Amino acid sequence: MKRGEFTLIDSIAALFAAVPHNGFEPIGDDCTVLDVGNDEVLVISTDMLVEDVHFLRSASSAEEVGHKSLMVNLSDVAAMGALPVATLLSIALPHDAQGEWVDGFMRSYADASRSYGVALVGGDTTAAKDKIAINVVAIGRMQRKNVKRRSAARVGDVVCVTGMLGISSKGLVDIMFGDLETEAAKAHRLAQARVDEGQWLGMRSEVHAMMDISDGVASDIRHIMAQSRVGAELDISLIPTDFDLRYALSGGEDYELLLTVEESSVEALIEDFSARFGAKLTPIGRIIEGNALRWVERGAPIELDLQGFRHF
């Protein structure tokens, strides 16, 4: 579970305190992790998308919703360092979405599944009263030793992000103002999960903690801090973006990866990443003692009150 639902999650954890874990790791990462023998684990994530909360039928095509439904989950699997192998899809359809809409949705979901080599292995379809609801479960497989957790950050680690931040939320704003064909608008509609990058980073032991950026760095870094019981100092002058800093720090759905790296290895990792993917891995700060998030600009402390996008 994620986003701003800490209170509900705390009360759920209390309710389940007496229930055995049956080989699963406790909640707290992008995915749950299950030992399956032969030094392998499955990682499993689930996300629900609801009409008029996560998308508007008037603003997003069925194809875009299909693409996004898959990507949010593949991104969670990638963030553990796993290879996504399969999804299960549940979809509740009101009467006026049962023809063309669901065809477009499924075509796009299948196209994206094919391009990532991910099977559809189960699901449920049902009627809904008036709003579409979609739930996707993604399953990944990987070597246990490569699993990257939010809880593995160490004091002294360099905080890095993949790619460029903010383009997806800039695109969302463009779309809201009717500019449907800007580069950012297209990027928002067709955001790709960093599946190859996640697996590659998973195999590097100098990468300690990792997660995907779904709500913006300013919000998501707090999950690593909470799980690892550390603080962080981030430098706004280092954030890789072509847009307003607010988009880059607080905008959702970039599906880039946020990771912490052993300081002595970070330069070599950045070079190897660039050689392998032709893309940037950018240091944006470091893990510090304590539990505070400090913002600096070229090393000098600044005040910043930024929140990631929250559903609650």
Add this chain to the structure above:
Amino acid sequence: MKRGEFTLIDSIAALFAAVPHNGFEPIGDDCTVLDVGNDEVLVISTDMLVEDVHFLRSASSAEEVGHKSLMVNLSDVAAMGALPVATLLSIALPHDAQGEWVDGFMRSYADASRSYGVALVGGDTTAAKDKIAINVVAIGRMQRKNVKRRSAARVGDVVCVTGMLGISSKGLVDIMFGDLETEAAKAHRLAQARVDEGQWLGMRSEVHAMMDISDGVASDIRHIMAQSRVGAELDISLIPTDFDLRYALSGGEDYELLLTVEESSVEALIEDFSARFGAKLTPIGRIIEGNALRWVERGAPIELDLQGFRHF
């Protein structure tokens, strides 16, 4: 996937024809099955419940919805013969369900999880515009050799059901008419998945095909027929029920098990089942050649046009 969604499922199967299965079995059973090594498999099911389609907030308490959300999925896992080990829960909550309602739902979901020893290992909570949507994923674990599939029925098998049929749908009708405290109404609210029975039957090699009864025998037997490419002859005089036959044949949510058994072993199996569970395993017909469903009464052919409950 299940219920009356055959057309959508066919078109989905075509869209995914070129995608590798990655070790999963093709769609067609209560659960998808994944090899995890050491002769073990995971079985995974998912079900979505939507307000005003699967439940009314005015007629069902939050506790009842929490109980039912878990049971529909545990029943799918039990139908494969597996031990349920974990669930993932996604829930979309409109503003007016975020306090007392969700507390009652979670308390009941947790109580039932505890009584079956099932962990809650992940999920998603989000806002909804006005209707509650719930998606549960259940994961079971078992020996590969014990997996019971819908496709394993053989000509000559005896068709059997566990327990008594129709009480849940009789209870639903009682509730609709305001009779909230009848025995059937209570049974409807607190239906229990046949988890121990499913595992026990899973270990018996004379049990060939198995599934849970979620839409009524008259509808569900057709899944075994389609997957096994066989016909069936069912005798209405043998259906174990205390109520109108329509409830027993077409009513949903009994969560009993429907299975086909090697003819020579069926008497011993019924005896052992009764000794182990103090409950009935009842022969109701047999698997025949062809693809037709024939109804008989004390052996004499009758005409019957009964449909299970369908959402589409």
